[in-house]
Amino acid sequence: MKAAAVAFILIAGSFSQAAAQQPPPIGGPYPPPFTATLSNNTPLAFGMDASETARALGVPLNYVRGRPGDEIFLAFRNIGGSGLFYKKDRLYLQFRKGRLAGWKGDWGKNWMWQ
DSSP states (O other): OHHHHHHHHHHHHTTOOOOOOOOOOTTSOOOOOGGGGOTTOOOOOTTOOHHHHHHHHTSOOEEEEEETTEEEEEEEEEEEEOSSSEEEEEEEEEEETTEEEEEEEEOOOOGGGO
16 A cells, blocks of 8 residues: 555656746846857957967967968867877968967868778
């Protein structure tokens, strides 16, 4: 009889209504926007110089080509992977007049799956 009563209580408790997340109280703390919670956002901003960019990315910049002030640099970002195969993505950075003017990620081809 006790087992049947416990089973009835567990079944009855599972019929509670599902509710979506409640809105924050008026004037209360609001959750951050969706784009602020993404894990793949790059901490770059237009107008940074090369040293600020290297510090923001946490990796050294490698010179590719260009005149002084109008260079293209390459940053190898280690984005993890398994312990056996690390994944390094390339990020090309365009500087004009010594300031960051643009960047482009290059994921290349994965040689393992060819």
